[in-house]
Amino acid sequence: MKLESQRISVNKSPEDVFDFLADIKNFESLMPENISKFEVLSEDTFLFALKGMPEIILKKKEALPPNKIILGAAGGKLDFSLIANILKTNDASSEVQLEFSGDFNPMMAMMIKGPISKFIETLATSIPKSI
Template identity: 70%
Template sequence: MKLESPKVSVNKSAQNTFEFLSDVKNFKSLMPENISKFEILGEDKFLFALKGMPEIVLKKKETTPPNQIVLGAAGGKIDFSLIGNISEIDENTSEVQLVFEGQFNAMMAMMIKGPINKFIETLATNMPTAISTVA
């Protein structure tokens, strides 16, 4: 299963956007309002839970400065990746698209497609404001 967020424009360079997304602490500012838990587990790992959903641990797996950051599930029952693709528009503007990829059986895919799609759209929508408030 592959889900893509809408592309969002950020008033920061690709490098600044990459640095923001490279710091897992910053993901707290991107989370939806219905977050019930957010915990930093290490320099490259965090845990979050949305109301009514199980806790998910994400770990930074791979980076390609300043164009891509790959977060992956760290443990748990499902294996997936959340990929941040960053494109430079000009020296002060970049564009970000989040991609969720995972292998699920048909029943699981049907159950999680809606909530995951809404989740990555929210992360993307919150990004321009969250990144702009960082110096």
């Protein structure tokens, strides 16, 4: 299953956006209002939980400055990745698009598609307000 957010315009350079997203502590400011837990576990790993959902641990798997950051599931039963693609529009602005991909059985995919789509849209639209 692959889901993508809208492309979001950010009035910051790709380097600034990359630096912000590369610091996993900053993901707390991007989380939806219904977050029930956020905890930094190490410099590249954090845990979060939304109300009514299980805890999810994400780990920074790869960083390709200034265009891409890949976070992946760290442990747990589900294997998925969250990729931030940063595109330069000019020296002082950029666009960010988040991409979620995971290998799920059809029933699980049907159940999580809506909540995950809403979640990545919330993360993406929070980026310009948080930087």
